[in-house]
Structure formats: C-alpha cells, structure tokens
Amino acid sequence: MSSATLAFDRVAKEFPGVKALDDVSFAVNAGSIHALMGENGAGKSTLLKILSGAYTPTGGSLVIGGQPCVFHDTADALAAGVAVIYQELHLVPEMSVAENLFLGHLPQRLGIVDRRALAAAARKQLELIGEAIDPWTKLGRLPLAQRQMVEIAKALTRGARIIAFDEPTSSLSDREVRRLFTIIRDLRARGCTVLYVSHRMEEIFELCDRITILRDGRHVETSELANLTRDAVVQRMVGRKLADIYNYTPRPGAGGGLAVEGLAGPGLAEPCSFAAEAGEIFGFFGLVGAGRSELMRLIYGAAAKTAGRVTVAGREVAVASPRDAIQSGIVLCPEDRKKEGIVPVRSVLENTNLSARRRKARGGMLIDETWEQANARERVDQLRVRTPSLQQLIRNLSGGNQQKVILGRWLSETVKVILLDEPTRGIDVGAKSEIYTIMQNLAKSGVCVIVVSSELPEVLGVSDRIAVMRQGKIAAIVNRADATEEQLLKLALPLETARAS
Amino acid sequence: MATTDTSPVSAAPPRPSAASRFFDKAGMLLVLAILFIGCAVGVDNFFSWVNMKGLALAVSMTGMVSCTMLFCLAAGDFDLSIGSVVACAGVLTAVVINHTGSITLGVLAGLGSGALVGALNGYVVARLRINALITTLATMQIVRGFGFIVSDGKAVGIGREAFFTLGNSSLLGIPTPIWITVACFAVFGFILNRTVFGRDTLAVGGNSEAAHLAGIAVDRIKIVIFTAQGVMAAFAGIVLASRFTSGQPNTNQGFELEVISACVLGGVSLTGGIGSMAFVIAGVLIMGIVQNAMNLLNVPTFYQYVARGVILLAAVLFDRWKRRKQ
Numbered sequence: 001m002s003s004a005t006l007a008f009d010r011v012a013k014e015f016p017g018v019k020a021l022d023d024v025s026f027a028v029n030a031g032s033i034h035a036l037m038g039e040n041g042a043g044k045s046t047l048l049k050i051l052s053g054a055y056t057p058t059g060g061s062l063v064i065g066g067q068p069c070v071f072h073d074t075a076d077a078l079a080a081g082v083a084v085i086y087q088e089l090h091l092v093p094e095m096s097v098a099e100n101l102f103l104g105h106l107p108q109r110l111g112i113v114d115r116r117a118l119a120a121a122a123r124k125q126l127e128l129i130g131e132a133i134d135p136w137t138k139l140g141r142l143p144l145a146q147r148q149m150v151e152i153a154k155a156l157t158r159g160a161r162i163i164a165f166d167e168p169t170s171s172l173s174d175r176e177v178r179r180l181f182t183i184i185r186d187l188r189a190r191g192c193t194v195l196y197v198s199h200r201m202e203e204i205f206e207l208c209d210r211i212t213i214l215r216d217g218r219h220v221e222t223s224e225l226a227n228l229t230r231d232a233v234v235q236r237m238v239g240r241k242l243a244d245i246y247n248y249t250p251r252p253g254a255g256g257g258l259a260v261e262g263l264a265g266p267g268l269a270e271p272c273s274f275a276a277e278a279g280e281i282f283g284f285f286g287l288v289g290a291g292r293s294e295l296m297r298l299i300y301g302a303a304a305k306t307a308g309r310v311t312v313a314g315r316e317v318a319v320a321s322p323r324d325a326i327q328s329g330i331v332l333c334p335e336d337r338k339k340e341g342i343v344p345v346r347s348v349l350e351n352t353n354l355s356a357r358r359r360k361a362r363g364g365m366l367i368d369e370t371w372e373q374a375n376a377r378e379r380v381d382q383l384r385v386r387t388p389s390l391q392q393l394i395r396n397l398s399g400g401n402q403q404k405v406i407l408g409r410w411l412s413e414t415v416k417v418i419l420l421d422e423p424t425r426g427i428d429v430g431a432k433s434e435i436y437t438i439m440q441n442l443a444k445s446g447v448c449v450i451v452v453s454s455e456l457p458e459v460l461g462v463s464d465r466i467a468v469m470r471q472g473k474i475a476a477i478v479n480r481a482d483a484t485e486e487q488l489l490k491l492a493l494p495l496e497t498a499r500a501s
Numbered sequence: 502m503a504t505t506d507t508s509p510v511s512a513a514p515p516r517p518s519a520a521s522r523f524f525d526k527a528g529m530l531l532v533l534a535i536l537f538i539g540c541a542v543g544v545d546n547f548f549s550w551v552n553m554k555g556l557a558l559a560v561s562m563t564g565m566v567s568c569t570m571l572f573c574l575a576a577g578d579f580d581l582s583i584g585s586v587v588a589c590a591g592v593l594t595a596v597v598i599n600h601t602g603s604i605t606l607g608v609l610a611g612l613g614s615g616a617l618v619g620a621l622n623g624y625v626v627a628r629l630r631i632n633a634l635i636t637t638l639a640t641m642q643i644v645r646g647f648g649f650i651v652s653d654g655k656a657v658g659i660g661r662e663a664f665f666t667l668g669n670s671s672l673l674g675i676p677t678p679i680w681i682t683v684a685c686f687a688v689f690g691f692i693l694n695r696t697v698f699g700r701d702t703l704a705v706g707g708n709s710e711a712a713h714l715a716g717i718a719v720d721r722i723k724i725v726i727f728t729a730q731g732v733m734a735a736f737a738g739i740v741l742a743s744r745f746t747s748g749q750p751n752t753n754q755g756f757e758l759e760v761i762s763a764c765v766l767g768g769v770s771l772t773g774g775i776g777s778m779a780f781v782i783a784g785v786l787i788m789g790i791v792q793n794a795m796n797l798l799n800v801p802t803f804y805q806y807v808a809r810g811v812i813l814l815a816a817v818l819f820d821r822w823k824r825r826k827q
Contacts, residue, residue, distance in 0.1 A: 323716035343707035
C-alpha cells in the first residue's frame with residue numbers, strides 16, 4: 001500500500017506577522033497510526049488544514065505516494081484520497097445518515113436522487129464500520145459518537161486512504177472511545193494511513209505506532225513510540241528556553257485584590273475559588289475548553305452565575321452585568337478580539353472611549369468632545385498604538401494595535417482588577433512584548449492582573465502565581481518559583497480515569 | 502491607571518488619501534448636488550418655488566420617519582411595521598377625535614398606539630431575541646389589521662377643523678410638515694452625533710457583543726429605539742391625517758421599504774454600525790428629486806417603479822465598489 005504513504009516536505013505556512021509552520025518535514029508510514037502532538041499553537045491545526053486543503057502552504061509540499069502535491073481546496077484533498085475528521089463534525093444534522101454519507105455525490109438518475117441505490121450503498125458503508133444504523137435516520141437524532149462514526153464512514157465512501165483525526169475523543173465516553181479505537185485499528189489493518197492528533201497521552205501510547213512532536217511551528221522529533229516515555233514526550237513538547245520578552249520584575253503583593261469564592265455557572269464542572277492580590281499577576285493555564293474563559297465571563301457578569309461570591313479589595317461586589325463589573329472596577333479584555341472586543345466599523349477614538357464616555361458625558365448625556373479627543377490621544381500615546389489618526393477605523397489596525405486600543409479603553413476607567421483572556425493571541429512578537437510590559441506596569445501600579453493563556457511559556461513568563469484549570473475546575477494553584485512547564489502541562493491534561501462513561 | 506513605557510516596533514498603516522476620504526464621506530452628497538443641478542438645468546419648472554415646496558412636502562413624511570429608521574439600522578435592526586403604524590395611528594386619532602371631541606386626546610391616542618407597537622417590537626427583538634425581520638413583519642400585519650378594524654375598512658373623516666392646521670398651515674410661506682421634518686433632521690442628527698445614546702447605538706450595530714462587554718445596555722437601547730420609531734411613525738400618521746382631513750386605513754402600504762431604501766441609498770449600512778444624518782438627508786432627497794423630476798417629465802407610473810429600483814440597486818453597487826477600492 002505504498003500509494004498511501006504520506007510525507008511533509010519542508011512545509012511552511014506564514015500568516016502576516018506569524019510563522020505558523022516553519023520548514024516541517026516528516027514521513028508517515030503506510031498502514032500505521034501516527035500521533036501528532038504539540039502544545040496549543042504548536043502548529044498541529046495548521047498542518048491538518050494544509051492536509052485537508054483548507055490552507056495552501058507558503059513553502060514546501062505534501063508528498064503522497066512519492067508524488068509532491070499541493071492542495072488548493074478541500075476538493076483537491078478528497079480527490080487525492082485524504083480526509084480530515086474534525087472535532088466539530090462537518091455533517092448536516094437535518095439530513096438523513098445516507099444523504100450525509102454521500103453528500104455532494106448522491107447516486108442519481110437524470111438529476112433525481114436514486115433512493116434505492118443510496119440506501120443500499122449507505123447500508124454497505126455502515127456495515128463496513130460495524131454500525132447498524134438505519135440509513136434514513138435523521139443524523140441529528142444520533143448520539144455524538146455515532147455521528148463521528150458516520151463521519152468516518154463518509155471519509156471511506158470517498159475512497160480516503162489517508163485519514164487524519166483531530167482530537168476525536170474529546171466528547172466521547174469511554175465505551176465509545178473503545179469502539180473508535182477498534183475502527184481505527186481496522187483502518188490500519190486495511191492499509192490506510194492514520195494521523196492521530198490528541199492531547200491525551202494514554203490514548204497516544206495505547207493506539208499509535210509512531211509520533212511526531214511539533215513545537216512553535218517547528219518539527220522536533222519523529223520516532224517510534226516504543227522508544228519514548230510519557231515524560232520524554234512532554235519534555236519535547238515544551239523543552240525550550242524562555243525568551244526574555246516577558247519583562248518580569250518581582251513586585252510585592254499589596255493584599256486586597258480579587259477574591260472569588262465558590263463561583264459556579266455554565267461551563268464549570270464545580271464551584272471555583274481563588275484569591276489574587278492587588279499588584280499581582282495571576283495566571284490561568286489550561287487546554288482549550290478547560291473552562292478558563294467561562295470563569296472569566298462569570299466574574300465579569302457576562303454569564304449568569306448560579307452561586308458564589310466575588311470580592312474586590314475586601315468588599316463584596318454584586319455583578320449581574322458587565323456594566324456592574326466595570327463600576328466595581330473589574331474589566332475584561334475578551335478572548336475573541338474581533339467578535340467580542342472591537343467595534344470594527346468605528347474609529348480608534350470611539351473604540352477607546354466606548355466605556356468611559358458614559359461617566360464623562362455632560363449631564364450624563366452629551367458627549368464631551370474635548371475629553372474624547374484628549375483621552376483617546378493620551379491612550380494612543382501611552383500605549384504606543386500605531387494608527388495614522390484617531391479617526392482611523394479600528395479594523396484597519398493590526399491585531400496587536402487593536403488589543404492596545406482595548407487596553408486603552410480600560411485604562412480610561414478606574415481599574416482594580418483586569419481580566420485578560422488570551423491577550424496575545426494572534427499578535428506578533430514585538431507587540432506581545434509591549435503588552436507584557438503594559439501588564440507589568442499595571443500590576444506595579446496596584447492593579448490585580450488576571451491572565452488567561454494557553455501558551456505555557458507566556459503564562460510562566462508573566463505570572464506570580466498560576467492556577468491550572470482542567471475539565472471545568474481549578475486543578476491546582478502553583479507559585480512561580482515552583483512551576484515548571486512539565487508540571488503545568490501534566491496538571492492540565494485530562495485524567496483518563498475521570499472519563500468513565 | 503498606569504503609565505507604560507514601550508518600545509516602538511512596526512510602522513503604522515498608511516493614511517488613506519484626502520481625496521478618497523472626502524469621497525467616502527461626501528459620496529452621496531456629491532451625487533445629490535449633481536442630480537439637483539442636472540434637474541434644475543434640464544427639467545422645466547423643476548427649480549421653481551412652487552415645485553421646490555411641493556418636493557419638500559412630498560418627502561417630509563419619509564424624512565421624518567427616516568430619522569428614527571436611521572437609529573434602527575445603525576443599531577443593526579430594521580422595522581417593517583412603520584407603514585401600518587402610520588395608517589393605524591391616523592385612523593385611531595380620527596376615531597378618538599370624533600368620539601371625544603378632543604384633539605389632545607386623539608393625538609395622544611395615536612402617539613400612544615405607536616409607542617405601544619414600538620415597545621412591543623423592541624421587547625421581542627431585544628429581550629426575546631427574535632429576528633427583527635420576522636417580528637416587525639408580524640406586527641406590520643397585526644397593526645394594519647387593527648387599522649381596518651377600528652375604521653371598519655373605510656376612511657374616517659375628522660369633524661374638528663382646528664386639527665387640520667397641523668398639516669395644512671404654513672410658517673414664513675413654508676408648510677408646517679416641512680418645518681417639522683427639518684427639526685427632526687436637526688434633533689436626531691444631534692442625538693446620533695453628540696450624545697452617548699447615539700454613539701452607543703452605532704457601537705451596538707457595529708458589534709453588539711463587544712458593546713455589551715463594554716458595559717453598554719444593549720437591550721435597553723434597542724427597546725428605546727423601536728419605541729421612538731413607533732412614536733415617530735404614529736406622529737407622521739397624525740400629520741398625514743391632518744393633511745387628508747381624515748384617517749385612511751389603506752394608506753402608506755410599502756412605506757417601510759421606501760424609508761429603508763432612502764436610508765440605504767444615502768449609505769446607511771444594513772448590517773449596522775455605519776450611518777449619519779447627512780447620509781439619510783441625501784438619500785431622502787435623491788429619492789424625492791428623482792420622483793419629482795419623473796413626474797414633471799410625465800414618465801408613466803409603471804416606468805417610475807422600474808427607475809426607482811434601478812437607482813437603489815445602482816446606489817448599493819456604487820457603495821460596494823467604493824468600499825472595495827479602499
């Protein structure tokens with residue numbers, strides 16, 4: 001089955017300001033299950049998107065069966081026998097299982113769907129993966145695990161010989177995971193090449209033959225899994241020197257700050273408690289989906305809490321909405337800057353003054369133009385926002401400068417606690433360093449700074465203390481001096497035993 | 502608050518040229534000016550005092566209601582119920598005046614009905630999170646129905662002559678409805694540009710999630726806007742009833758689309774966040790001038806529909822082209 005051999009040859013993918021993949025080369029043997037691991041942001045998703053044709057590499061190429069090829073869209077990839085099965089499935093819930101299986105190439109006669117042929121073909125495909133589902137069942141009625149099976153069957157109907165899985169077990173029960181593994185092993189037995197992306201170390205060691213580890217968009221190692229220990233893999237995922245861009249300086253904590261007691265609500269598995277001092281930078285690390293953003297939104301009043309108390313500087317605050325939070329001195333820079341942070345079609349000036357102008361308005365209603373100009377000018381200068389004018393639309397600025405405008409929005413208020421959710425995501429290194437400096441200075445001036453980050457070096461580089469979240473709860477709180485990348489990552493990885501069905 | 506000291510990194514994006522910025526800001530005003538001059542030169546009787554007055558009177562209704570529609574669109578919603586509210590409020594005012602003999606009560610009833618419909622629209626859209634298209638499509642039909650029920654499907658003549666002064670009097674030789682429209686332009690333009698409410702409205706339309714997270718009371722703003730929209734439409738309906746000396750349940754079908762067309766023609770974004778009173782005035786006047794000139798040139802009505810549609814399509818295509826060029 002040499003035709004299914006897959007190799008990446010010096011693959012590179014550059015986005016404006018960010019090198020997501022840099023010169024990545026490795027080979028995947030035919031008829032093997034190949035693990036792909038790396039931290040968040042290491043380049044796994046980018047690699048999968050290149051494999052699926054969603055991205056075109058800016059350098060290098062894929063080699064399939066000895067032939068170099070570059071996919072320009074997902075149809076190219078399908079034609080070459082490549083299928084990528086994502087966490088969020090690409091199926092139509094309102095349509096039947098059969099129709100989903102043959103979406104885009106339904107058997108037809110003169111444009112009319114041949115339902116008999118469709119049912120027969122669908123039944124055959126479902127048998128192949130050992131699923132006894134009525135092909136006319138509406139897909140939306142199936143449990144998630146079975147939908148995933150349908151997705152796999154769909155890939156096989158397309159004649160896929162190379163199948164990549166992106167975190168396939170994250171929403172499956174233990175028993176369903178067993179089923180999935182049986183099917184994946186079966187695929188291997190039939191000579192398919194499987195690329196398996198997961199954060200779950202035990203799954204990797206149980207299922208896979210070989211492993212490739214990525215870090216910062218670079219290839220670190222490809223080897224037989226038998227040659228590696230779990231600790232060795234973690235160490236290779238994180239092993240790097242901390243660059244000196246964090247500008248960390250020790251500061252004395254000043255007491256007060258933010259205290260959260262028994263806060264519960266959507267996205268949290270159990271009530272969360274922690275206390276961060278004024279003048280402290282308190283990090284939150286965890287994998288995507290561990291409940292960090294949800295916790296921040298609860299503190300900020302953007303989601304409704306079901307229980308718990310929040311105190312700022314020793315006084316309990318009643319926060320039922322972001323407006324209440326701002327009045328209590330709590331502010332949030334949201335995770336998704338474009339969707340939740342900026343108002344893209346409005347100017348830098350308006351985005352800066354979006355919140356504080358309410359307090360500054362004359363009679364509570366009339367805009368104070370003089371203050372608006374002066375404040376926006378002051379923030380732009382203070383934070384070195386690079387913009388041709390205050391009237392420039394914010395969507396024309398780079399990500400880093402947009403983030404600085406949002407920070408400026410909050411510096412216009414009296415801030416006691418600032419919640420920064422992934423403050424440097426998608427921002428180039430230079431701007432990152434500037435934002436770290438701003439954070440340090442905020443802490444120095446007595447603000448309690450809470451930083452959520454998926455990047456280990458970042459959270460280690462900036463924080464005085466770090467809370468690690470795992471599966472909707474705070475797993476541990478670690479002091480800066482005691483924290484190592486290995487330890488934090490181990491704390492953040494899901495416990496296999498916690499996933500009993 | 503904190504002071505920061507950071508090092509410079511990359512250069513700022515280039516500043517758009519002065520010409521393109523002027524074009525962006527004044528694009529439609531330029532078109533308006535050219536159109537006006539063209540008609541004044543090319544169409545007989547266009548640039549006469551009588552015709553100018555007629556033109557202004559013809560667009561006064563659209564103009565008034567466009568002011569609140571601007572807020573609605575700027576906040577990212579729109580309102581299809583206004584045509585029905587115009588008719589229903591006129592009819593209700595006429596009926597109440599005839600029954601009670603009180604003009605004040607009649608006008609209050611009309612305005613109250615508009616406020617009620619608007620508040621309902623706002624509540625359903627903002628709090629219950631139902632799409633504005635569906636919500637106002639429903640109230641459009643409900644309110645039209647009420648207008649017919651109250652009037653029994655017939656025009657309701659009004660018995661008190663004092664009521665007719667609202668629509669038929671003049672001040673300094675200019676009809677009162679025109680003064681009212683000009684006042685609306687000024688007041689709502691001021692609210693949009695110079696008040697926190699106006700700026701917040703644009704932020705809500707530009708990105709309601711970001712606005713919410715910045716502490717803006719998004720739901721309240723939407724409810725206020727829809728309520729104001731209802732009141733304004735009702736007021737326009739009352740002025741119209743005064744001009745007609747009767748409440749007409751059939752009137753102003755399709756008015757909502759005329760108003761939205763005028764706003765969009767001027768450059769107000771249908772997706773929210775972009776809009777100014779200058780855009781709206783330009784849009785309203787362009788629509789009015791085209792209509793007026795076609796009447797003067799005796800273009801048959803059927804062709805006028807075609808022409809208006811073509812102009813609207815051309816305007817949005819022009820807008821798209823302008824944006825892509827930036």
